Amino acid sequence: MMDGHRPTNDRRDRAVIVGAGLAGSLAAVYLARRGYAVDVYERRDDPRLAPAGLAGRSINLGLSARGMSALREVGLLDEVLKRSVPMRGRVVHSPDGTVSFQPYGVREHQILHSVLRDELIAVVVDAADAQPGVRFHFGWRMQRLDRDRPSVTVVSEADGTSTEVTADLVVGADGAFSTVRQQLQHGLRANHAQEFLDWGYKELTIPVGDDGQPRVRLEALHVWPGEHAMMVAHPNLDGSLTCSLFMAFEGEPSLATLTSPAAIRAFFQQHFPDAEALMPHLVEEILDHPTGHLVTVRTAPWHHADRVVLVGDAAHAVYPFYGQGMNSSFEDCLVLDQCLAAHPDRGAALAAYQTARKTHTDVLADLSTQNFEDLRARVHRPGYALRAAADRVLNRLLADRWTPLYTMVAHTTTPYAEALARSRRQDRLLRWSAAGAVAAGTTLAYLTTRTLARAGRGR
Ligand SMILES: Cc1cc2nc3c(=O)[nH]c(=O)nc-3n(C[C@H](O)[C@H](O)[C@H](O)COP(=O)(O)OP(=O)(O)OC[C@H]3O[C@@H](n4cnc5c(N)ncnc54)[C@H](O)[C@@H]3O)c2cc1C
Numbered sequence: 001m002m003d004g005h006r007p008t009n010d011r012r013d014r015a016v017i018v019g020a021g022l023a024g025s026l027a028a029v030y031l032a033r034r035g036y037a038v039d040v041y042e043r044r045d046d047p048r049l050a051p052a053g054l055a056g057r058s059i060n061l062g063l064s065a066r067g068m069s070a071l072r073e074v075g076l077l078d079e080v081l082k083r084s085v086p087m088r089g090r091v092v093h094s095p096d097g098t099v100s101f102q103p104y105g106v107r108e109h110q111i112l113h114s115v116l117r118d119e120l121i122a123v124v125v126d127a128a129d130a131q132p133g134v135r136f137h138f139g140w141r142m143q144r145l146d147r148d149r150p151s152v153t154v155v156s157e158a159d160g161t162s163t164e165v166t167a168d169l170v171v172g173a174d175g176a177f178s179t180v181r182q183q184l185q186h187g188l189r190a191n192h193a194q195e196f197l198d199w200g201y202k203e204l205t206i207p208v209g210d211d212g213q214p215r216v217r218l219e220a221l222h223v224w225p226g227e228h229a230m231m232v233a234h235p236n237l238d239g240s241l242t243c244s245l246f247m248a249f250e251g252e253p254s255l256a257t258l259t260s261p262a263a264i265r266a267f268f269q270q271h272f273p274d275a276e277a278l279m280p281h282l283v284e285e286i287l288d289h290p291t292g293h294l295v296t297v298r299t300a301p302w303h304h305a306d307r308v309v310l311v312g313d314a315a316h317a318v319y320p321f322y323g324q325g326m327n328s329s330f331e332d333c334l335v336l337d338q339c340l341a342a343h344p345d346r347g348a349a350l351a352a353y354q355t356a357r358k359t360h361t362d363v364l365a366d367l368s369t370q371n372f373e374d375l376r377a378r379v380h381r382p383g384y385a386l387r388a389a390a391d392r393v394l395n396r397l398l399a400d401r402w403t404p405l406y407t408m409v410a411h412t413t414t415p416y417a418e419a420l421a422r423s424r425r426q427d428r429l430l431r432w433s434a435a436g437a438v439a440a441g442t443t444l445a446y447l448t449t450r451t452l453a454r455a456g457r458g459r
C-alpha cells in the first residue's frame, strides 16, 4: 500500500523502516509476515517509477546462495531469477590479450545470477506493498532518530514539511552512510571504523551488437584485471553488459587523468584494447557518469535495546569485489527474522541477531578486500588458475570433505568466518601434502640412487 495514515485501532506492533533499498524492502516483507504493521520511509522516488539506472548508476548485482535463500524463504526467488542472467564463471581478459574461462563451481547450481538493482528492488517492493500491513512513503528523508521513544522525524523532499513518526521498532536500512546508525550510536561507547578505498568506480556499457547479438559471451562475469585499473562486466537480459571500471582517484594514470576523449582512448587502447572495441559510448560515459566511492564499515552496536536495529550496509558496508554486499544484507533479514522467532523478548532477539552476524560480516569485509587483490592482480596468473583447478578436482573427488573458499562463500550459507577457518585448514593440508609429496619423492630418489650405487660397487 502506498502513502496514507495508519488507523488508530491497529493493535499490531509497529515498525518504521528507514530506507527502501535492498535490505529495507526485504525487511518489510519479513516483518509484515511476522505480524508487524510496517511504514517504510525512503528519500528517493519510487524505484518502480524512476529507475536510478537512468543516471548511470544502475549497478548489476550477482545474486548467490545467501541472497537466494533469503528470497526463497518469502517466495520471491523465482520472480527474481526470471529477471536474471546466469553467470557460470569468470571470463578473464588478460593484459597479454589471452582470454580464459574460470568456472564458479563444479556443479550445475554453483553459479551466480546477474540482476539489475532496480529490477530486483521493484520485485521486493511490490511484494512488500502487496501485504496489508505495509506502507511505503517515497520522497521522505529521515532526519532525526529518538532512539529511546523510539521515533523518527522525516522530512518531505518535495516541500520540506516534517513529521515525527513513533514505532515499537525502528529499522535502519539506510545504506553505507546511514543516518540511523550515526544517531543510534551517538554518545555511546560505540566502535566505528570506516575505510575508503583510494579507487572509485564508473559505470559503462557494452551495448548489444548491431546484429542484435551480445558482443561477448553472455553467461559469465567478464573481468579485465590490471595494475592501474580493473573492469568487470555483468550481463543483462537484453544481451548488453554493464561494466564497472575501478581505478585510482588520483595519480598517473587515474580517474583524474581521464578527462579528454584522447586521454580516455589512449588509456583503453593501452590497457583494455579488446574492451575498447566493444564500447562505442566509452568516451561520453566516462565523461558524463558520476564516480562512485567504495567504503568498508565495521561498527557496533547494531541495536539499541529492543527499539532500534541496523540491517544491510548500514551495519556492515563492504567493498563490492566478492559480490556479497547485497547477499549478506538479505541474509541479515533472514537471520533477524529467525532471532525474532526464537526470542519472544525483542531486546534479546536483537542482541542475538548482532551476535550471530557481526563476526561474520567483519570477516566478509576482509574477504572482499582480498578479492580486490585477486581480481586485480592474480586471476590471470598461471599459479592462480592452477590452484583453482586443484581445488575443483579435490572438490569433485572428495565432495563435501573439500570445499573451495569461493564455493563456501558464494554457493553455501556457511557463516563467513567458518568458511574462512575451514579453507585455512584445507590450505594447510594441501601445503603439508605437497611438502610430504616432495619429501617422499626426494627420499625415494635418494634410496634408488644409493641402491643403484651399491649394486654398481657390488658388480
Ligand atoms: C559497484 C557495486 C557492485 C556491487 N555488486 C554487488 C554484487 O554483485 N552482489 C552483492 O551482493 N552486492 C553487491 N554490491 C553491494 C550492494 O549494492 C549493497 O550491499 C546493497 O545495496 C546494500 O543494500 P542496503 O539496502 O543495505 O543499502 P542501499 O541499497 O544503499 O539502500 C539504502 C536506501 O536507504 C535510502 N536512504 C539513505 N538515507 C536515507 C534517509 N536519511 N532517509 C530515507 N532513506 C534513506 C537510500 O536512498 C537507499 O535507497 C555492489 C555494490 C557496488 C557499489
Ligand SMILES: NC(=O)C1=CN([C@@H]2O[C@H](COP(=O)(O)OP(=O)(O)OC[C@H]3O[C@@H](n4cnc5c(N)ncnc54)[C@H](OP(=O)(O)O)[C@@H]3O)[C@@H](O)[C@H]2O)C=CC1
Pocket (backbone or CB within 6 Å): 057, 174, 175, 176, 177, 292, 293, 294, 295, 296, 313, 314, 317, 318, 319, 320, 325
Ligand atoms: N560498500 C561500498 O563500497 C559501496 C556500497 N554501496 C552501497 O550501495 C548503495 C547504493 O549505491 P548508490 O545509490 O550508488 O550510493 P551513492 O554513492 O549514490 O550514495 C548514496 C548517498 O550516500 C551519501 N554519500 C555518498 N558518498 C558519501 C561519502 N563519501 N560520505 C558521506 N556520504 C556519502 C550521499 O548522500 P547525500 O546526498 O545526503 O550527501 C549519497 O547521495 C549505497 O547506499 C551503499 O549502501 C554503494 C557504493 C559503494
Ligand SMILES: Nc1ccccc1C(=O)C[C@H](N)C(=O)O
Pocket (backbone or CB within 6 Å): 061, 062, 090, 221, 232, 244, 320, 321, 322, 323, 324, 371, 375
Ligand atoms: N559484483 C562484483 C562487483 C565488482 C567486482 C567484482 C564483483 C564480483 O561479483 C566478482 C565475483 N564474485 C568473482 O569473484 O568473480
